């Protein structure tokens with residue numbers, strides 16, 4: 001177990017921990033020293049051989065007294081992602097063993113909560129069985145931000161066809177908006193910008209005990225430089241303002257922050273530092 005919020009257990013479900021893209025590619029507005037800055041704030045997060053940032057691809061499992069909730073389902077196996085060779089048609093076992101280590105089988109998941117609809121957050125929504133994509137979690141309700149679903153339904157690309165549509169057709173999708181609550185202790189909070197419907201996840205009561213960032217931030221260095229644009233933010237300026245609001249909220253509350261792509265162990269707290277913020281493990 002990674003952490004406990006009241007009687008909710010938080011488990012890391014890690015699928016991939018490998019170099020992704022270079023800091024220069026990921027943060028195009030950050031200037032020529034970006035790699036050195038990233039390395040000084042998050043030591044060891046830039047791969048020495050490749051110069052690429054090492055990003056974990058992980059979900060978080062919340063085991064409440066009533067439900068097993070999976071927040072984000074990683075890249076998945078067999079998915080069509082030609083633009084990302086490391087994610088294309090994978091056949092890994094780490095995701096499944098992480099769930100097993102948490103004492104949970106596919107059929108035990110009650111809710112799958114997608115912070116947004118990108119390839120590395122929805123992959124295990126489905127698996128290939130006898131040549132057909134079917135929901136991996138047969139008993140789960142899948143909560144999906146409606147603004148993202150609309151964009152991808154219209155786009156009708158591989159990610160939608162392989163990882164979303166089969167779940168819609170199985171009648172297991174509930175389209176949700178920020179503000180949606182799952183029981184008394186899990187709330188979707190709005191952090192649009194990375195995608196139109198992006199949400200972060202607040203775990204605990206109104207005192208805000210823990211937050212799962214999703215892709216509102218990708219590295220702890222963005223606590224210090226929240227205004228850096230990120231390559232895959234669909235509306236970069238909106239993402240900056242969501243990031244700053246989220247950092248204000250978690251620093252004022254002093255709550256635990258679980259950064260979906262933060263360097264492992266991806267857990268810490270944020271404090272105010274002048275105009276920006278500081279990450280504390």
Ligand SMILES: [Zn+2]
Pocket residue numbers: 118120121215261
């Ligand atoms: Zn992501």
